[in-house]
Amino acid sequence: MSVSTLSPPVGPHAGLSAALRLGAVHLRTRTPDQLAAFYEQVVGLTRLAPQAGRIVLGAGDKAIIVLEDAPDAVAPPARAPGLFHTAIRVPDRASLAVRMNVLRAHGVPFGASDHLVSEALYFDDPDGNGIEIYRDRPRAEWFGPDGTLQMATLRLDLTNLAAESTDLGPAPAGTDVGHVHLKVNDLAAAHRFWVELAGFDVMARYPGALFVSAGKYHHHLGLNVWHSQGTPRVPPNAGGLDRFDIALPASDLATLRQRFAAAGSTLAEEAGAVLLEDSAGNRARLSVLGVD
Template sequence: MGAVELLTDDLAPMRSFYVDAVGLELLDETDDRLSLGSDGEEVLGITRAADRPADIGTEAGLYHSAIVYPNEQSLATALLSVATVAPTSYSGSADHAVSLAFYFSDPDGNGLELYTDTPEDEWVWNDGLVQMGSAALDPNAFIQEHLGTTPTDSGATMGHVHLRVGDLEKARAFYADTLGFAITAESEDALFYAAGGYHHHIATNTWGTAGATARPESLGLGSLTIHLGDKGALLAVADRLTDAAATFTHDAGVITVDDPWGNTVRLLA
């Protein structure tokens, strides 16, 4: 997964949250855009968008972007920072069996997950689907157990993106059949998709948005970026989009396409 682009009407509180609290690096800054990342690689772009209404949770859009850390220690460092600088942003946590996840809301109300994966050889797969749970996970105990016990190099990247959509079968047709992701898990009113044997790179749910139609122009999600790994895969996606009569652009090695609800997806080789 590549960077997620967020749209905001006020860069200052978003800068404070993602840099001072979460601990992302400020890679570049202009009057209208922040580029934030880790180890010099962009994880989030935040662009000023004037005269747009706030994102509404009952419409299609971003459920959360999810930043993955390479180990429990680097995640514990980030969690302590958020707890110190922006404690009211915390919204929950869970042991998902494949990952240990902590949830927050940024100043604009965008969902944010900070997580680390559990050992891959402990993931349980049945008939191509991975078993994910939602067991209790104490954030204070996690920080106390892992803070400072081994190297804390961040290496944070965008692990997955979870979207609000209006219909799961349309989501399946777009993200699985057309873009080419495998279905890796199904739960009540949610589908999870991945490539390369990961638990999920994309998720879609209708938990509060069943029946939602095209997104109104709003703040929140601007776009999400997916790196496919080779030019052949990108060309294959272009062929499937053409066969599906989808409207898209393919320019300079980048495909830009909206899902059925107007969530913008950028695909690169």
């Protein structure tokens, strides 16, 4: 796929700061133990402190995936809104090569792309949840002379990547959730919610997709209607994405509350955190950095 012409950041709100961080992605599943084994053996995560009704997996002390025990969960329709993929970011190219080695060792089919801003591997977990594992290129390489983000989908040279490492180890400390890519059912509605109200900046536009971020990161959220345009929300007992977590400065959270209030929207609150739900049913929990 050739390089696309992408828009520079836009948005009069100029909202969220570069301090924003994504936290864990919560998935509802009927088989948490079996799914946890996949995330341990293939993705390279480790189990963190046990919690009732859930399994928390991460790297170092950072939670990345939380598996919520949902005995009544049903598979969501393939074309429904929800999770497109969780993008797990590793700290360097050698760590990406290790994950490729593990995928091959376990016989897991995967795709691979060079996005110019990053290099990425793509595959699914046993429940059908999409996973991306990627490493960023240096930020100085992301933008063209006019300040436009240069992002594309090109072939990744796997032979060259394999030369970085022959190891089969776990995900290292420093691994985290770099972005979350969501399926939505109305791109204009998604723009109103995540950009105009939540405060993210548009970094790139593709046919049927928006990529938005804080602090000029290439994207913290992907939003697409490639297979989900006009489809209904999933039922309450659907498996897959339950929510994803965002941590941000207290001032950003206060401003976000003000924007929603000015738009006449009432936000759900939970122990000082804000719960957001877009029109497609995708949910996020926003809390102050450093506060659980």
